Each structure stands twice: as C-alpha cells, then as structure tokens.
Amino acid sequence: MNNNQRVMLLIDADNVSADVIEQAVERVRAEHGVIHVRRAYCTAESALKHLKLFKSLSIRPIVNLSTGKNSTDIAMAVDAIDLVMAERPETVVVVSSDSDFAPLVLRLREKGCRVQGIGQEGKTGEDSKQVYDDFIDLPHRKARAPAKAADKSPAKRTSGRRKAAAPPAPALPEEVQRILDAMPELLHGDTLPLNSTAEKLRAAKLLTKSGSSTKLFKKHPDYFELAPEKQPNKVQYRAR
Known part of the structure; x- marks a missing residue:
C-alpha cells in the first residue's frame, strides 16, 4: 500500500x-x-x-x-x-x-x-x-430475497408440536471478530495479499510493530485460510 x-x-x-x-x-x-x-x-x-x-x-x-x-x-x-x-x-x-x-x-x-x-x-x-x-x-453477488410479510389471516390449528427454532449461530472469537472489523472485505470473500494486511492489523492494535500477520492468521485456522501452504502470501476468510 x-x-x-x-x-x-x-x-x-x-x-x-x-x-x-x-x-x-x-x-x-x-x-x-x-x-x-x-x-x-x-x-x-x-x-x-x-x-x-x-x-x-x-x-x-x-x-x-x-x-x-x-x-x-x-x-x-x-x-x-x-x-x-x-x-x-x-x-x-x-x-x-x-x-x-x-x-x-x-x-x-x-x-x-x-x-x-x-x-x-x-x-x-x-x-x-x-x-x-x-x-x-x-463476482456479481445476487441481492438477498426480501423477507416475506407476516400472514395476517387467522391462525390455523396445527396438530403435533411446533418445530423448535434453530439455535443462534455461535459468536466468533473476539480476536477473529476484530480482524474482520479491521478488514471487512474478507467477509465478502475477497482474497487479500498478506503484505497489505499488516498495516490494518497494526492500526486495529492486533499486531505489534514487528508482529507477523501470518502468525496471527495461523492462530485461527478454522477461520482463515493461507495460501500457498509452504510460503503463504494470501489470506481468505473461511465462511462459517
């Protein structure tokens, strides 16, 4: 940069x-x-x-x-x-x-x-x-379909038990969330060069002046993918 x-x-x-x-x-x-x-x-x-x-x-x-x-x-x-x-x-x-x-x-x-x-x-x-x-x-990302309006007709009787609501998605680890807040483009599926991430991570106080962005991403392998494997120079967010 x-x-x-x-x-x-x-x-x-x-x-x-x-x-x-x-x-x-x-x-x-x-x-x-x-x-x-x-x-x-x-x-x-x-x-x-x-x-x-x-x-x-x-x-x-x-x-x-x-x-x-x-x-x-x-x-x-x-x-x-x-x-x-x-x-x-x-x-x-x-x-x-x-x-x-x-x-x-x-x-x-x-x-x-x-x-x-x-x-x-x-x-x-x-x-x-x-x-x-x-x-x-x-890529062209299609817009999400608008939520359907609530049915105002009289409620119909149903037999059996109501279907249980899906449990809420688990919260991201605090450090992962802070990384995504610093680089929201990762949430959009972008692959970023590692050498462009260090400055943003330091600005977000996630890295020290001599800290390595590669090591930071490697702490969270379930959330970030580095490539190539031996000498990574790019990072991408693993959508959950």
Whole structure:
C-alpha cells in the first residue's frame, strides 16, 4: 500500500452491477489506501437508482443526458484524459467489462499511468483483459430475497408440536471478530495479499510493530485460510 500515490477510480456504472461497484471500491482502498478521484459515469436513470450507493461510497456521479449506444463511454474517455492531464495520477482504475475502453487504456499508459481494470465476472473478454497492466474479475453477488410479510389471516390449528427454532449461530472469537472489523472485505470473500494486511492489523492494535500477520492468521485456522501452504502470501476468510 502506497498512500503517496495519486489514484483515480473511473466507473462505467451502466456496465457493472451495484455490488460489483461496492466491491471495486473496497478492493482499490485495500490495495492503495486512498482514492483521490471517484467518479461514476451513467445515465440519469442509473444515477437515481444508485444514488444511495454513490453517497455512501463518496462517488461523484457524472450524468450523461445524450442518447446513443456509446455516448456514456465517450463521455468517460474524454473526462479521463482531462483528469489525467490535471491531476497527474500514478494509477488509474477503470471499472468496466466493456472492450471499447482499450484505446483509452493505451492512451492513459502513454501519459505515464499504470492502468488497472476491474470487471464483472463472466462479462469481460480475455482479449480485453490483456490491454490492462492488471485486471480483476469480481463476482456479481445476487441481492438477498426480501423477507416475506407476516400472514395476517387467522391462525390455523396445527396438530403435533411446533418445530423448535434453530439455535443462534455461535459468536466468533473476539480476536477473529476484530480482524474482520479491521478488514471487512474478507467477509465478502475477497482474497487479500498478506503484505497489505499488516498495516490494518497494526492500526486495529492486533499486531505489534514487528508482529507477523501470518502468525496471527495461523492462530485461527478454522477461520482463515493461507495460501500457498509452504510460503503463504494470501489470506481468505473461511465462511462459517
């Protein structure tokens, strides 16, 4: 993690789902620490649909009122070049599964930027991924079904005993819960590089200055999986 680098996050909000946008922000923050520019390019309808999400993630929506198949993509590309010239970021992260951004990626690299891509799993072609310096596919997590409304009809008589309620899930060990509080992206199924976890664990007072994040995770093998086995460099939460 290098907080001295300027990082720019540009989101094609008409191309990826809301939960992928949320995952992308978490992933970029975990890797870079700070995101200096956060913009989402979309139609007015999408802006209203995602308004709560954009507010919670401090994303500035750039609304495109023009009609046409690629009008939002063109608006994002033009704005990207203007921003790079003005802000001089070291890293630009493009969130989209659209192959049309290949010329933009090449131009941003010519301007001295490292260009990362984030797309929705199953939507991005392999040829498109090769254009970026690094590309990550994020899964689309379906929204949970809303709880059914209570049945207001008169209660029906049932024979036999009532089915016993399921026991509550056991509480996590305190240290495990504190680790997840420090790195909530682990709860979302993300696999994190170990070298990016130490700083957050120290900030949460879970590690001393010379402490090892690897040893901390190894204390809880039922909850955290390290890989590869011999010389681990990644960690993932084992969902219970």
